[in-house]
Amino acid sequence: MSASLLRRGLELLETTGATSSCPKKAATAAEPRQQLRRRRKKFSASKRDTSTIKGRVIKSALDEYKKHQAIDHFQENLEYMTNSQYITDSTITQKVLAQNRGRKAKDRPKEEPTKKPEGTVFTEEDFQRFEKEYFGGGGAV
Numbered sequence: 001m002s003a004s005l006l007r008r009g010l011e012l013l014e015t016t017g018a019t020s021s022c023p024k025k026a027a028t029a030a031e032p033r034q035q036l037r038r039r040r041k042k043f044s045a046s047k048r049d050t051s052t053i054k055g056r057v058i059k060s061a062l063d064e065y066k067k068h069q070a071i072d073h074f075q076e077n078l079e080y081m082t083n084s085q086y087i088t089d090s091t092i093t094q095k096v097l098a099q100n101r102g103r104k105a106k107d108r109p110k111e112e113p114t115k116k117p118e119g120t121v122f123t124e125e126d127f128q129r130f131e132k133e134y135f136g137g138g139g140a141v
Helices: 003-019 023-028 030-050 061-067 074-082 090-101 124-135
Strands: none
C-alpha cells in the first residue's frame, strides 16, 4: 500500500472515532499513526541496505552490449533454404512477387504492348484490283 492510502485510511479512522460516543476510541486513534511511523522506518532501513553496492557483482559493459545485440541468423536461414526439399511452383512465386511489389504505378514494371506481325493485310492481287478500279481498266498508260 502506498503511504497516501494509509494516511487516508487513518484519517477516516480518526473521523469515525471522534464521532462515536465512546471517548476510548478517540484516544486509540493516535496509535495507528505511531505504527505507521514505525513501518516507514523499517521500510526505509531495509531499502537502504539493498541500495548499496556492497555484495554486487559488477557486470562488464562489453558483455551487456553483446547480450543486447541482434543475432545474425543469415547463415542458418540460407542453409535451411538451400537444403529444402520443397520447391514452389513458378506461378505461385510470381504471384507472391507481384503482390509484394506495390500498388503504385512507379513500383510496377512497364508492360510492353504485344507486337503485331509486320506486314499488310492486302495481297498483291488486291492491289492490282484496286488499281484497275481507281485508275480505270487499262493498266499503265
